[in-house]
Amino acid sequence: MPPDERGELPRADYDHLPIPALRDRIRSLTADEVRQLLDYEGAHANRAPALTVLRARLNQLDEGATPSPGDQDIRPEQPAPRRSGSPVTPATAAEPMHPPPHGVAGQPGKPKGDRPT
Numbered sequence: 001m002p003p004d005e006r007g008e009l010p011r012a013d014y015d016h017l018p019i020p021a022l023r024d025r026i027r028s029l030t031a032d033e034v035r036q037l038l039d040y041e042g043a044h045a046n047r048a049p050a051l052t053v054l055r056a057r058l059n060q061l062d063e064g065a066t067p068s069p070g071d072q073d074i075r076p077e078q079p080a081p082r083r084s085g086s087p088v089t090p091a092t093a094a095e096p097m098h099p100p101p102h103g104v105a106g107q108p109g110k111p112k113g114d115r116p117t
Contacts, residue, residue: 031061
């Protein structure tokens with residue numbers, strides 16, 4: 001019978017995990033826990049990608065794979081904190097470039113009155 005509450009699931013954050021993170025997180029579960037998630041998924045969201053990942057892991061466990069603890073604190077599904085500000089400092093900045101306002105020494109600018117119309 002599928003669990004009615006998320007708290008009864010082997011992974012309390014199951015509903016919020018994207019598929020790539022789910023694939024990593026279920027590696028620590030036993031075959032019975034994966035079956036429990038399969039039942040829950042089938043009774044609730046019934047997402048084909050999630051069912052595929054869960055069935056594949058259950059097959060691996062049935063064929064002799066063992067759960068691996070892994071690091072459950074890593075959250076690849078959450079974006080990294082944003083950095084603000086520029087990494088450029090006065091010591092690493094390029095030299096300022098100030099082009100002459102009227103051409104260069106070998107090609108002086110012409111006043112507007114001298115231009116052909």
